[in-house]
Amino acid sequence: MTTGVRARLNRIGTEGRYVMVPMDHGITLGAVDGLERIERTIDAVTRGGADCVLTQKGIAPRVHGNTNGAGYVVHLNGSTVSGPDTNDKRITGTVKEAIQLGADAVSMHINVGSVHEPKQIEDLARITENATEYGLPVLAMTYARGPDVDEHDAEALGHAVRLGEELGADIVKTAYSGDTESFERVVASTALPVVIAGGKPDSDRASLEAVRGAMDAGAAGVSMGRTIFQHDDPEAITRAVAGVVHEDLSAEEALQQAELMIEA
Numbered sequence: 001m002t003t004g005v006r007a008r009l010n011r012i013g014t015e016g017r018y019v020m021v022p023m024d025h026g027i028t029l030g031a032v033d034g035l036e037r038i039e040r041t042i043d044a045v046t047r048g049g050a051d052c053v054l055t056q057k058g059i060a061p062r063v064h065g066n067t068n069g070a071g072y073v074v075h076l077n078g079s080t081v082s083g084p085d086t087n088d089k090r091i092t093g094t095v096k097e098a099i100q101l102g103a104d105a106v107s108m109h110i111n112v113g114s115v116h117e118p119k120q121i122e123d124l125a126r127i128t129e130n131a132t133e134y135g136l137p138v139l140a141m142t143y144a145r146g147p148d149v150d151e152h153d154a155e156a157l158g159h160a161v162r163l164g165e166e167l168g169a170d171i172v173k174t175a176y177s178g179d180t181e182s183f184e185r186v187v188a189s190t191a192l193p194v195v196i197a198g199g200k201p202d203s204d205r206a207s208l209e210a211v212r213g214a215m216d217a218g219a220a221g222v223s224m225g226r227t228i229f230q231h232d233d234p235e236a237i238t239r240a241v242a243g244v245v246h247e248d249l250s251a252e253e254a255l256q257q258a259e260l261m262i263e264a
């Protein structure tokens, strides 16, 4: 690992653990709740302890000045839910553009098992080559997604994260398999730090228990979007997630510390 990559990983994480809040969904879903006034959301989640935020390149001017010192990741591919196939992620930016926009790292989404996988494999390999040239870390968002693919199957998720490592990524993100024991197999599939996506928002307790379960399995943190940016109190939920990731709190302790409503 080069000095530059190591230094930049420390800008988007803390001592090898990561609370990342991706907000690239504006291309996928549109200006959904939490993204319409993205400046306020970025301010809130970084006050709550997010190590970095992640957006598409066009949002960069709305990021800087609101991060409270947190890091910034530029996402380099995307699709929409209204297009012919959401799994068909196409390149939306370059490593050079990300650097010009003040990014500390870049990310790319790959759907392992989809018909678009071959092209996305080529795209990720090219992005890691370019990123290495500039000393920029790469977060590979490696999902198990496609026809007849169980998106939470541990073997499929393990294959996805290993693919990210094989193609030169520095951190891999995937869905949580649902329990610690099966996710241990996912984490064991790669030498890279593994962070989990949040998926569709659930109750605070369920979300924090998923983070706890992933950390107990050896995960390095989260890249949680909707669970955080669509929460009624993004600062508080971020504080709770950071409590689990960085302070090894239980879900219960994290809820208490963040003063989130304790469901009956």
Ligand SMILES: CC(=O)[C@@H](O)[C@H](O)C[C@H](N)C(=O)O
Pocket (backbone or CB within 6 Å): 024, 025, 028, 029, 077, 078, 079, 109, 141, 197, 199
């Ligand atoms: C909206 C979703 O299903 C998320 O998992 C997205 O796939 C995340 C991804 N980075 C995207 O929005 O393209």
Ligand SMILES: O=CC(=O)COP(=O)(O)O
Pocket (backbone or CB within 6 Å): 022, 023, 024, 025, 141, 173, 197, 198, 199, 200, 223, 224, 225, 226, 227
């Ligand atoms: O870029 C998106 C993610 O990394 C995960 O998003 P989610 O909303 O937590 O599924």
